[in-house]
Amino acid sequence: MDKLKAMTAFVRIVESGSLTAAAQRLDVSLTAVVRSLAALERALGVRLLNRTTRRLALTDEGREYFERCRRVLAEVEEMESALTERRLQPGGRLVITAPVMFGRLHVAPLVAGFVAAYPALRAELLLLDRVIDLLEEGVDLAIRIAPLPDSSLVAVALGHTARVLCASPEYLARHGEPRHPRELASHRAVRFTGLSGAEWGFARGAESLRVAVPEVLASNQVDAVLEACRQGLGLGRFLGYQSRALEDAGQLVRVLREWEPPPVQVSLVHAQARLLSPRIRAFMDWAVPRLRERLA
Missing domain, CATH: 3.40.190.10 (Periplasmic binding protein-like II)
Known part of the structure; x- marks a missing residue:
């Protein structure tokens, strides 16, 4: 058994998530991949993968061997690259x-x-x-x-990127601009679930607090929340790069700047x-x- 080829096949199986996909990446037959994995497990005396009709799952031994194989193969690739122009033209x-x-x-x-x-x-x-x-x-x-x-x-x-609180000019004209985080209890919120929970944290100097803002819309897609905020549905918390274009265009206004938590x-x-x-x-x-x- 060519150990390096078997290790490469094993790594490709894990990365691809299936024997068939690994065979395609390696440009070999499915039978060759199955035999290579079986021979490797026999040589090592342990099972590396638990196989069912639907999925592959690494065993504890397989996980450790996978990580070591990746390091070994990276070292082999580095050694070979030193003798070729691949360092200058990576592929x-x-x-x-x-x-x-x-x-x-x-x-x-x-x-x-x-x-x-x-x-x-x-x-x-x-x-x-x-x-x-x-x-x-x-x-x-x-x-x-x-x-x-x-x-x-x-x-x-x-x-780093800041964590900012924004609202549209129309929303602020209707509801007023908050001057302290405690005032947010009487406002409305649109929330990007990938950034914050139901409570928003604020900090100023040594003082910090968390405020629950009445929520009218939440989404795991930031574009949807930004659009709702732009339309005046409520205040929204975003990362600085997410809201910057709308701020620059005057469609969102940054509020409570002095209470912004530390940047991320x-x-x-x-x-x-x-x-x-x-x-x-x-x-x-x-x-x-x-x-x-x-x-x-």
Whole structure:
């Protein structure tokens, strides 16, 4: 058994989520993939995957082996790249994830420019307003807009974005502009569920408080909440980059500025590894300074 080929096949199975998809990515038959996995499990003396007719699930041993295989294969790729021009012209598939609106505004243009500069590379951009497991879902890099807990991920700081409270000029003309967070109890709220719960937090100096604002609309899509806020349905809390265009156009007004909570950290994260693949390193070199400039 060619151990490196078997390890590669195993990693592709996990990343693809099915034996059939792995066979397509490897350009081999399904039978060859099944035999490779069976031979690898026999050689190791453990079951790596629990297989049913509907899904594959890593065993505890399979999860540990998968993470080690990725590191080993990354080291092999790095070693081979040192002997070729791939370091200068990275190739292969790069998978990046980002929050929907931030990805659309800031990441997608960078990815398009990066792929144009490196024609041997293929990129996939996943725009999701949820946190995913990079290893389990085969993602190379992620934009995270939140405080980062201690984990095995490596984070590169890009900057910060404010948490702002906005309303339309028409709404403020009808209901008045709040001067203190406690006044929000008599107002109406539209809420982006991906950012905040039913209570909104505020801080000024050493003082902090949480306020429940009567809610008239909530959505997991920020564009829908921004439009409702623009139409005067209620006050809305957003991240600074989400509302900036409407603020600049005079369609939203930022209120209670002195009570805004601390800004949120924006980071580019990847799985911990001693050696990064050339395509990941190349994208980081390309994207990090440009994203920092945008966030500045």
